Amino acid sequence: MSTATQTSLALEMPSDTYLNSSYGVKSWFLTGDHKRIAVMYIVSISLMFLLGGVFATLVRLELLTPAGDLFQSDTYNKLFTMHGVVMIFGFLVPSIPVTIGNFLIPIMVGARDLAFPKINLASWYIYIIGMIFMLAAIISGGVDTGWTFYTPLSTQYLTTHVMFTAIGILIAGFSSIFTGLNFIVTVHRMRAPGMTWFRLPLFVWSNYAASIIMVLGTPVLAITLILVALERGLHIGIFNPALGGDPVLFQHMFWFYSHPAVYIMILPGFGVISEIIPCFARKRIFGYSAIAFSSIAIAVFGFLVWAHHMFIAGISTYSALIFSFVTFLVAIPSAIKVFNWTATLYKGSIHFDTPMLYALAFIGLFTIGGLTGLFLGAIGVDMHVTATYFVVAHFHYVMVGGMLVAYLAGMHFWWPKMTGRMYPEAPAKLSALIVFIGFNLTFFPQFILGYMGMPRRYHSYPPEFQVLNVLSTAGASVLAVGLLMPMFYMLWSLKYGEIAGNNPYRATGLEWQTTSPPPTHNFHETPIVTQEAYDYESQTEEVEVVG
Amino acid sequence: MSAGGDHIVSPKIYVTIWLILLAFTGITVAAAYQNFGIFNPIIALTIACTKATLVILFFMHVKYSPKMIALVIGCGLFFLSILMVLTCADYLSRAWIM
Numbered sequence: 001m002s003t004a005t006q007t008s009l010a011l012e013m014p015s016d017t018y019l020n021s022s023y024g025v026k027s028w029f030l031t032g033d034h035k036r037i038a039v040m041y042i043v044s045i046s047l048m049f050l051l052g053g054v055f056a057t058l059v060r061l062e063l064l065t066p067a068g069d070l071f072q073s074d075t076y077n078k079l080f081t082m083h084g085v086v087m088i089f090g091f092l093v094p095s096i097p098v099t100i101g102n103f104l105i106p107i108m109v110g111a112r113d114l115a116f117p118k119i120n121l122a123s124w125y126i127y128i129i130g131m132i133f134m135l136a137a138i139i140s141g142g143v144d145t146g147w148t149f150y151t152p153l154s155t156q157y158l159t160t161h162v163m164f165t166a167i168g169i170l171i172a173g174f175s176s177i178f179t180g181l182n183f184i185v186t187v188h189r190m191r192a193p194g195m196t197w198f199r200l201p202l203f204v205w206s207n208y209a210a211s212i213i214m215v216l217g218t219p220v221l222a223i224t225l226i227l228v229a230l231e232r233g234l235h236i237g238i239f240n241p242a243l244g245g246d247p248v249l250f251q252h253m254f255w256f257y258s259h260p261a262v263y264i265m266i267l268p269g270f271g272v273i274s275e276i277i278p279c280f281a282r283k284r285i286f287g288y289s290a291i292a293f294s295s296i297a298i299a300v301f302g303f304l305v306w307a308h309h310m311f312i313a314g315i316s317t318y319s320a321l322i323f324s325f326v327t328f329l330v331a332i333p334s335a336i337k338v339f340n341w342t343a344t345l346y347k348g349s350i351h352f353d354t355p356m357l358y359a360l361a362f363i364g365l366f367t368i369g370g371l372t373g374l375f376l377g378a379i380g381v382d383m384h385v386t387a388t389y390f391v392v393a394h395f396h397y398v399m400v401g402g403m404l405v406a407y408l409a410g411m412h413f414w415w416p417k418m419t420g421r422m423y424p425e426a427p428a429k430l431s432a433l434i435v436f437i438g439f440n441l442t443f444f445p446q447f448i449l450g451y452m453g454m455p456r457r458y459h460s461y462p463p464e465f466q467v468l469n470v471l472s473t474a475g476a477s478v479l480a481v482g483l484l485m486p487m488f489y490m491l492w493s494l495k496y497g498e499i500a501g502n503n504p505y506r507a508t509g510l511e512w513q514t515t516s517p518p519p520t521h522n523f524h525e526t527p528i529v530t531q532e533a534y535d536y537e538s539q540t541e542e543v544e545v546v547g
Numbered sequence: 548m549s550a551g552g553d554h555i556v557s558p559k560i561y562v563t564i565w566l567i568l569l570a571f572t573g574i575t576v577a578a579a580y581q582n583f584g585i586f587n588p589i590i591a592l593t594i595a596c597t598k599a600t601l602v603i604l605f606f607m608h609v610k611y612s613p614k615m616i617a618l619v620i621g622c623g624l625f626f627l628s629i630l631m632v633l634t635c636a637d638y639l640s641r642a643w644i645m
C-alpha cells in the first residue's frame with residue numbers, strides 16, 4: 001500500500017543519507033560504513049575493468065589479421081596475461097561481493113553494518129595495495145606467464161615481473177578473505193529479529209556460499225604463490241624435477257583454488273539473478289530452498305573437480321575419470337538454479353525493465369557457458385579442444401555472459417537504492433541489447449575456431465581462421481560500446497536522473513523498505529521480519545487496484 | 548564476547564606451552580642431523596603438526612572456545628585433507644595401467 005502511494009506523489013531526496021551525513025576526504029577514507037566502502041570499491045574495480053578492457057582490445061586488434069603484425073609475440077604474451085590477471089584478480093573475484101554485496105548484505109539481513117566494519121575498510125586498503133603491486137609490475141614491463149602462472153615457466157624460464165604480480169595477487173587475496181569472513185559472521189550473528197535462515201534473500205545465501213569458498217580456498221592460492229616465490233627466489237625444490245619437485249603439483253594446488261574461484265565469481269551473480277527474476281515476473285521464486293541449498297552444494301562440490309583442468313597434464317587415468325565424473329555432478333546444482341528461474345517466469349507477469357533484460361540474457365548465456373563446460377569436462381572431448389579457443393569461449397560465456405552481465409543487472413537494479421536516482425531507462429535498455437549482441441558476436445565464433453583447432457595464446461594464426469576472427473574483433477568493438485554506455489549514463493544520472501523513491505520496482509526485501517539512499521545506519525528503527533522473501537503474489541493485488 | 552575472548556589463561560600455561568614448542572624445535576633440529584631414510588619427512592611433519600595443534604589449542608584459545616569455532620577449524624582441515632588425498636590419489640594411481 002505505502003509503495004503504491006509513493007509512486008504517484010512527487011518524490012524528494014531524503015534529507016539524511018549515508019552520502020550527506022559527513023563530508024570531506026577523511027569521512028570517506030576512514031569510514032566504517034559498508035555503503036561508502038562499497039562505493040569506493042565500485043570506483044576501484046571499474047578502473048581495473050577499464051584497464052583489463054584496454055588489454056583485451058589490444059589482443060583483439062592483433063588477431064584481426066593472421067600475421068603477427070601489430071605486436072611481437074613476447075608483447076602479445078604479456079597482453080593476454082595482463083588481461084587475465086587484471087580482469088580476474090582485479091575485477092571478477094571482488095566484483096559483486098565487494099560492491100553490491102558490501103552495500104546490500106547488512107541491509108538485507110536488517111543490520112546496521114557488517115560485523116567488522118574496520119576489517120571491511122582494511123579489505124579495501126589491502127585490495128588497493130595488491131593492485132598497486134600489480135600495476136607496478138605492469139608499468140615496469142609486465143608479466144607473460146598467462147594468468148595461471150604454470151611452472152616451470154613461472155619459476156625457471158621467464159625473466160618478467162612474476163614476483164611482483166604474484167605478490168600483488170597474494171595481497172589482494174587477503175582482501176577477499178576479509179570480505180568472506182565478514183559476510184559469514186554477519187549472516188550468522190547480525191540478522192534482524194524474525195529474519196530466519198529461510199527468510200534470507202537468495203542473494204545473501206549465494207554470497208554466503210561464495211564467502212565459504214573465499215575463506216577456505218584463498219589461503220591455498222596464497223601458499224601456492226609463496227611456494228613459487230620460494231622456488232624462483234631461493235631455488236627450493238617444490239615444482240622443479242631437477243630439485244626434487246613436481247611441476248604438476250603446482251597445477252593441483254593452483255586449480256584447487258582456481259576452480260572454486262570461478263564459483264566465487266559466479267555465485268554472487270546467481271544471487272543477483274534470483275532477486276531480479278521474481279521482482280520483474282511479479283511472482284514468488286520457484287523452489288526457494290532448492291536454490292539456497294544448490295549454492296551451498298556448489299561451494300562444497302566445487303572443491304572436488306579441479307583436476308578437469310589437467311586432463312592432458314599427465315595425471316593418472318583413474319584420477320581423471322573420477323574428476324570428470326564429479327565435474328558432471330557439479331553441473332546439477334547450477335542446472336537446478338536455471339530451471340527454477342525459468343519456472344519462476346512461467347505464468348509470471350513479466351516486465352522487461354533493464355535489470356530483467358540483463359537477467360534474461362544471463363540465463364541464456366550462462367546456460368551456453370555451463371553446458372560447454374560439460375564438453376570440456378568429458379575427457380575425450382577435452383583432449384581435442386583443450387587449450388584452444390573453445391576454452392576461451394566457454395570461459396568468457398560464464399565470466400562475461402554470466403558474471404559481468406549479472407553485475408550489470410545488479411548495478412542497474414540497485415542503482416536507485418545506492419544513489420537515490422534512476423538510471424535513464426531508454427539508453428539502458430539499448431545498452432543491454434548492444435551488450436548481448438556484441439557479446440555473442442565476439443565469443444560465439446571462438447567456439448567454432450576452437451573446435452576447428454585454433455590454439456589460444458598465439459599472436460598469429462593460419463589464414464583460414466581469419467573470417468571468424470574478424471567477426472570476433474568486430475563483436476568486441478560492439479561489446480565495448482555497450483559496456484561504455486552505462487559508465488556515461490550512470491554518471492549522468494547521478495545529477496540528472498529521476499528521483500527514485502524508496503521502492504521504484506515495488507520489490508520485496510528489507511533494502512526497499514528504507515530510504516534511497518539509505519541513512520548511515522541503514523534503518524531508522526530495527527526492522528522486524530514477519531514474512532518470507534519474495535512475497536510478490538499478495539502484493540500484486542494491492543497494486544493493481546491503485547493502477 | 549562469547550568467542551573465548553574473555554577467558555583468562557594463566558601465564559603458567561603459556562610459558563609451559565612455549566617451552567614445549569622450544570623443545571620440539573630442538574628435536575626437529577636434532578632429527579635433521581640424523582638420517583632415518585623414509586622416516587625423515589614423517590618425523591618432521593609429525594613434529595610440525597603437533598606444534599601447530601598446541602598453538603591452535605592454547606595460543607589461539609580454541610580449547611576454551613565454543614564448539615562452533617572448533618567446527619570452523621575442523622572444516623578448514625577437512626578441505627585441506629581433500630586437497631591432499633585427491634592429489635595423492637593422482638600420484639599413487641599414475642603407474643596403474645588400464
Ligand SMILES: [Cu+2]
Binds near residue numbers: 258259305306308
Ligand atoms: Cu574448473
